[in-house]
Amino acid sequence: xxxxxxxxxxxxxxxxxxxxxxxxxxxxxxxxxxxxxxxxxxxxxxxxxxxxxxxxxxxxxxxxxxxxxxxxxxxxxxxxxxxxxxxxxxxxxxxxxxxxxxxxxxxxxxxxxxxxxxxxxxxxxxxxxxxxxxxxxxxxxxxxxxxxxxxxxxxxxxxxxxxxxxxxxxxxxxxxxxxxxxxxxxxxxxxxxxxxxxxxxxxxxxxxxxxxxxxxxxxxxxxxxxxxxxxxxxxxxxxxxxxxxxxxxxxxxxxxxxxxxxxxxxxxxxxxxxxxxxxxxxxxxxxxxxxxxxxxxxxxxxxxxxxxxxxxxxxxxxxxxxxxxxxxxxxxxxxxxxxxxxxxxxxxxxxxxxxxxxxxxxxxxxxxxxxxxxxxxxxxxxxxxxxxxxxxxxxxxxxxxxxxxxxxxxxxxxxxxxxxxxx
DNA sequence: TCTCCGATTAGAC
DNA sequence: CTAACGGTCTAATCGGAGA
Numbered sequence: 001x002x003x004x005x006x007x008x009x010x011x012x013x014x015x016x017x018x019x020x021x022x023x024x025x026x027x028x029x030x031x032x033x034x035x036x037x038x039x040x041x042x043x044x045x046x047x048x049x050x051x052x053x054x055x056x057x058x059x060x061x062x063x064x065x066x067x068x069x070x071x072x073x074x075x076x077x078x079x080x081x082x083x084x085x086x087x088x089x090x091x092x093x094x095x096x097x098x099x100x101x102x103x104x105x106x107x108x109x110x111x112x113x114x115x116x117x118x119x120x121x122x123x124x125x126x127x128x129x130x131x132x133x134x135x136x137x138x139x140x141x142x143x144x145x146x147x148x149x150x151x152x153x154x155x156x157x158x159x160x161x162x163x164x165x166x167x168x169x170x171x172x173x174x175x176x177x178x179x180x181x182x183x184x185x186x187x188x189x190x191x192x193x194x195x196x197x198x199x200x201x202x203x204x205x206x207x208x209x210x211x212x213x214x215x216x217x218x219x220x221x222x223x224x225x226x227x228x229x230x231x232x233x234x235x236x237x238x239x240x241x242x243x244x245x246x247x248x249x250x251x252x253x254x255x256x257x258x259x260x261x262x263x264x265x266x267x268x269x270x271x272x273x274x275x276x277x278x279x280x281x282x283x284x285x286x287x288x289x290x291x292x293x294x295x296x297x298x299x300x301x302x303x304x305x306x307x308x309x310x311x312x313x314x315x316x317x318x319x320x321x322x323x324x325x326x327x328x329x330x331x332x333x334x335x336x337x338x339x340x341x342x343x344x345x346x347x348x349x350x351x352x353x354x355x356x357x358x359x360x361x362x363x364x365x366x367x368x369x370x371x372x373x374x375x376x377x378x379x380x381x382x383x384x385x386x387x388x389x390x391x392x393x394x395x396x397x398x399x400x401x402x403x404x405x406x407x408x409x410x411x412x413x414x415x416x417x418x419x420x421x422x423x
Numbered sequence: 424t425c426t427c428c429g430a431t432t433a434g435a436c
Numbered sequence: 437c438t439a440a441c442g443g444t445c446t447a448a449t450c451g452g453a454g455a
Contacts, residue, residue, distance in 0.1 A: 016436095037442040044436090044442075057436095060441040078442090105436055192434045223448065225434090252444055301441055313429095348443090405440095424455100431450070436443105 005144040005169050006237060007119060009111045010153045011094055011126070013087075014137045016107035017045035020086045021076055023135035024413040032073040036061050039256050039404040040077055049073075077406040085414040089134045097126055102241045110146060110241055123165040143168035146239045147232035150189040151207070155179075180208035180233070190229045195222065207233065247285050247354065253278040254348020257402040260299060264338045267296065267347055268331050269399040274349045275330050279323040282351055283380055288319035291352035292326055294333040299345035310337040319355055322376055326351075 013019060017035040022028050032049035036042065043050075043059045053071050055064045061075065068075060087106045095101055100112035116122055123140045130138050141153025148168050156166035171179065186196040188207055202221070204210050210218075211233040219227040228238040253274040261267055271294065282289055295311035312333050320326065330349055 039440095039442070041441050058442085062440045065440090107436080190434070194433060225448070248445075250445070254443070256442070299441095302439095404442095426455080427453090429450105429452095432448085434447095435445090 004114075005235065006112070007114045007116065007142055007167075007169060008144065008146060008149045008237075008241075009113050009123065010104075010141045010143075010146070010149040011109045011111060011130075011138050012141070012153050012157070013090060013107035014139060014157065015045055015047055016087075016136070017078060017083055018047045018050075019136050020083050021079075021410055022047075023086070024410070028074065032068075032071060034068070034073060034075050035078050036075055036408065037078060038406075039258065040075075040407060041256070043075075044078065075408055077409040079410050082410065082414055086134060086136060090130055090136050090138070093130050093133050094126070097122070100241060100243060102243055103245070110149065112241060113142070119167065120165065123167075124163070127164050137164075139164045139166075141166050141168070144235045145232040145237045146241075147189050147229060148235065151180075151183070151187065154183075154187060177208060180211055181206050183207040185210050188229060188233070190225060195226070198222070247287055247356070248281070249352075249354055251278050251281050251289070251351045251354070252348060253281070254295075254346060254350075255402075255404060256346045257344070258405040259401060260343035260345050261402050262340075262343060263399075264335060266399040266402050267338060267344060268334050270347055270402040271330050271334050271349065272327050274347070275327045276323050278349050278351050279321055279326055279376075280380060280383070282321045282354070283376060286357050287354045288321045288357055289326075289351035289354050290316050290319040292316065292329055292333075293350040293352060294330050294337065295348055295350075296334070296337055296344055297346040298342050302343075305343055306341070308339060308342045310339075312337060313352075315353070319353070321357070322373070 018033045021033060021035065030049070031047075032053060033047040034043045034050045034055060035045040037044045040061055043055055043057065043061060043064065046055055046057065050068075050073055053067060053073065055068060055073070065075075067073075083106060090107075091103050091109055094109050094111055098111045098113060098116075102110040104110055113119060113122065119142065123142070127138055127140060130136060139153055139156040141149050141151065141156050142165075143149040143152045152166045152168040156162045156164055159166075168176070183206060184196075185191050185199055185204060185207055186193070188210065191199070191210070199205070199210065199222075204213055210230060213230065215227060215230060218230060231238050255270070255274070257270070261270070291313060293311060293313040295309070297309050298307050299305065300307065300309075314329060314333060316325075316329070326349075334347075
C-alpha cells in the first residue's frame, strides 16, 4: 500500500519583531517600521512598507538611515524580552494543534498535521486563533518534508491570493514541476549565497534544476548536506522533527560595545556580565562546562586602526557551572590577553566541552570541588523572579561605557507592569 | 599515508 | 560634530601536526 504523504506544516510569523512592536502600538499599522540589531547596528526586521522602500535585511542602519528618515520610517532598538515572551505565546497556541511539533526558531514552528481531516479549514482556523490570542500574523506552508514545507511557506507569504496558507501536497506532479521551475535555488532552505553561485556555474539555477540534478555528481561536488536537500525536494524526508531541543554543545555570550574601550577594568566588567549570562544559560539546561574560551576584538571595520583579536581557550581541571569560578578564570584571561593601546570593540566568552551535571570524569586526585550550587540556584531564582540583573557578581557594573547603544527601545510591555500604558 | 583535532566555512534566523 | 556594520548555534570540511 503506498504511503500517504506527510502533512508537515511550517508556521512562520510575519515580520516577527515588527509585528511584536505593533501589537502594543496599533497606531503603527500603516507606518513603515524597522527593528535594529543589538547596538542599533543593522536592520533585522522590516514591515512590508519598509521592504517596499528598498531597505534590505541585515543592512547597516547608517547606510539606510537617510532614505528611511525621508520616508518617515520608524526605527526601533530590539527588545528581546518582549519578542521572547510573544514567541512563547505563539508557540503555546500552536502546540494545541499537534503533540508532534518543533519550535524551530523564535518565530517558526513545524507542526505535524498528518491525518488531520479538513486540513485547509484547520490551517485557516490556526492562523485566526494565533492572531486573536496573540496579535501576531502568521503564514502556514504545508509539505511532505521540512524543506518543502519551508518552500510552501514562502509561497503563502508572497502570494496574497493564498490567504496565508499553501499546501504543496495539493499540487499535481505537473504543477509541482512548474512551480519549482519558477523559483530560484537560493530560496531553498540550506542553499545560501555561496552555494547558489557555485550551483549556477553548473547550470543549476531553479529549484526544479536542483531537484532533478544527477545525485551522485551533486554529492561529489557539494557534499552530503545538499544531497539531503535534494531528497527532501523530491518528497523524501531526511530531516526529522526534533520535538525535544537537544542540549547546547557550546554556549556563547558576547557583545559589541557602544563605544570603543581602552581600559582593562572596563573589559573585565563587561566580561563578568558575559560570564554571568553564559553560566545562567548553562545552568538552565542542567549542564557543566570544562572549557572556557575568552576573546577580545578590535573594530574590524576600522582598518585604519591597529587590529588585535586575541583569544585563549582554557581547559578547566573540573567542569563547572559556577559563575564565580568561571569569572575568576575569565578575569585572569582578560588580564593576560589585554594589551594597552588598542580600541576594543567587542569581547566575549564561549563555554565548551559541555556535559550534563554529574556526568563528568572526576579526577581522583583533585580535591572535591565546593561548587556553590546552592548559591547559584538562589541567584537564578531571584533573577528569574525579579528580572535579569537583580543579583549580580560584584565585578559587574562598576564601569560603564561598554554597554550597547539602544536609543530607540520600546517599553517592556509584557514583562514590566510600569510599561503598561495608562488608560 | 592516515588520523585526529582545531580552525574555518556556510548556513539559518 | 562624526562615525557608525548582530549574536548564537550547528555541521561539514579543511589543513596541519603527529603517529
